[in-house]
Amino acid sequence: MKPPTPSKGNIYLIGFMGSGKTRVGTALARRLGLPFLDTDAEAERISGRSVARLFREGGKAGFRRLEQRVIAAAAAGPIRVVAVGGGAVTRAANLRAMRRSGTVVRLRAPFSVIRRRIGKGAGRPLWDASGVLFRRREPLYRKAAHVAVDASGTPEAAARIIACRLGLERRSPAPSAPGELMVRTGSHSYPVLVGSGVLDAVPARLGRLTSARRAVLVSDARLAGGPGRRLxxxxxxxGWKLSAAFLPGAEGAKSLSAIARLYGFLLRSRTERTTPLVALGGGTVGDAAGFAAATYYRGIPLVHVPTTLLAQTDSAIGGKTGVNHPLAKNAVGAFHQPVLVAADTDLLASLPDREFQSGLAEVVKTALALDRDFAEGLLERWGSLQSRSGAELAWAVSRCVRLKAAAVAEDERDLSGRRELLNLGHTVGHALEAAAGFGRFRHGEAVAWGLRAAFRLSAERGWLADPGDRALASALLGRLRTPAWPARLSWSHLNRHLALDKKVRDGRSVMILLRRAGKAVRVPGVALGDIRRVVARLSTEARP
Incomplete structure (x- = not known):
């Protein structure tokens, strides 16, 4: 059957040199059964000279005039896929011609990927100034495009995404079969199982990682039946011997007194240094049981079996453990990487709605901080996620795990690298959690308020300037459900907890803000007056 033809004319691919326009365009044209035109190749055909020679003999201005003629002819011709030269966006006439005659798709790729693809830049006359050009042209590409697509992968993958985004091909459902991802750190690597039914695979998978055949299951009483009994x-x-201990519910698990009681159980049951501790539960169980595993006999093997969306997508990955102090959340803790994580998405079907909505806030945080395409995908799939489609949940969890794994590999201890960017929303979020009294807000609910504060502070700095970025972030934040801001919470009380934020350096506050959707940045020295003004506005509004 013939593929559908674009109803809005040509599909123009724009982007920096090396972003893959020719290869992606060829794959897309083949996929849609359309002709393909490369404007550089067409300029060479018309002139009988290479692009490099055109630049040498006619200069940049001469080449741009010829390029403009080629684009104008493409705009007036039959429908096709058109790969446009990287500098075409510098001429307003080209932008008008493309936008009036079709859909402009921006191919995005990090400069590190582009540099690897281009090598020494043979045949590319402007490569020597590529770094400066890349920074200068990025805003032009964003402004010109109707749609942006990540092209750092294969041309076929980018072509498929474009076809789906333009409504020319139905998106294939996310795979529901279990998958295994790897987290690689400086200390060691470990597998993360994601999908339906992976809870039942934990003993066999753990048996391949250790010679032990005795384990301790740590959970809370609510999970003793159901998933606890099943595990x-x-x-x-x-063939394992298993003993079980139970922690208090909610934030009560994250207290030193609860950990002391767990230590007692481990000692009385003669838990050895090689005995795996299996943490079954949400983020609080994982944090508390993980801290016990990190400190009992100076560290025993840890397995996470997260049962909430927040834990599956964030807290179970990366080795952070900890308990609360009355003055600050997670003030006492350690880094202790697990040996195995099993995120069974079937467990999310019965999750209370408030817990599920709390977890969605962490998913949105990850997307807005690190991956614009993921953020766009969340917006497109929001209805399916809210209905708890198993396939879509496996897609979202896997995407978060991959992003978190990459961040952990770069910055295991969350000091100054990519991992710190995942603290987006947490400065105000943690302060709100503590100031309101632990238990009033779920963690994700407080983070959602923190994300709204970061959104406002970013916009005040002139960031999120692209209307598409601002609309995307605002739409996702507007879909997060949270309790109202505490009416009687004073600024002085909130400020005391802001001062205890773990990201404070040399007495100066550090916040993670959004330069654009999918691009979080570390900002030291954010003025308290700015935070206070934004919080004051948020406290009287329901949504950003």
Whole structure:
């Protein structure tokens, strides 16, 4: 059957040299059964000279005039896929011609990927100034495009995404079969199982990682039946001996007194240094049980079996453990990487709605901080996620795990690298959690308020300037459900907790803000007056 033809004319691919316009265009044209035109190749055909020679003999201005003629002819011709030269966006006439005659798709790729693809820049007359040009042209590409697509992968993958985004091809459903991802750190690497039914695979997978055949299951009483019973049965079927301990519910698990009682259980049950501790539960159980595993006998093997969306997409990955102090959340803790994580998306079907909505805030945070395409995908799939489609949940969890794994590999201890960017929304969020009293807000609910504050502060700095970026961030934040801001929470009380934020350096506050959707940045020295003004506005509004 013939593929559908674009109803809005040509598909123009724009982007910096090396972003893959020719290869992606060829793949897209083949996929849609359309002709393909490369404007550089057409300029060479018309002139009988190479692009490099055109630049040498006629200068940049001469080449741009010829390029403009080629684009004008393409705009007036039959429908096709057109790969446009990287500098075409510098001429307003080209932008008008493309936008009036079709859909402009921007191919995005990090400069590190582009540099690797181009090598020494043979045949590219402007490569020597590529770094400056890249920074100068990025805003032009953003302004010109109707749609932006990540092209750092294969041309076929980018072509498929473009076809789906333009409505020319139905998106394939996210795979529901379990998958295994890897987290690689400086200390060690470990697998993350994601998908339907992976809880039952934990004993066998753990058996390949250790010679131990005894484990301790740590959970809370609410999970003793259901997933707790199911996991215990799976261990016993596999020949493991299992003992079980239970933590208090919610934030009560993250207290030093609860950890002291857990230490007592481990000692009385003669838990050895090689005995895996299996944490079954949400973020609070994982944090508390993980801290016990990190400190009991100076560290025993840890397995995370997260049962909430927040834990599956964030807290179970990366080795952070900790408990609360009355003055600050997670003030006492350690880094202790697990040996295995199993995120069974079936467990999310029965999650209370408030817990599920809290987890969505962390998913949105990850996307806005690190991956614009993921953010756009969340907006497109929001209805399916809210209905808890197993396939879509596996897609979202896997995407978050991949992004978190990459951040952890670069900055395991969350000091100054990419991982710190995942603290987007957490400066105000953690302060709100503590100031309102632990338990009033779920963690994700407080982070959602923190994200709104970061959104406002970013916009006040002139960031998120692209209307598409601002609309995307605002739309996602507007879909997050949160309790109202506490009416009687004073600024002085909130400020005391802001001062205890873990990102403070040399007494100066550090916040993670958004330069654009998918591009979070570290900002030291954010004025308290700015934070106070934004919080004052937010406290009287329901949405950003």
């Amino acid at each position: 215990a049965a799976a261990f016993r079927r596999s």
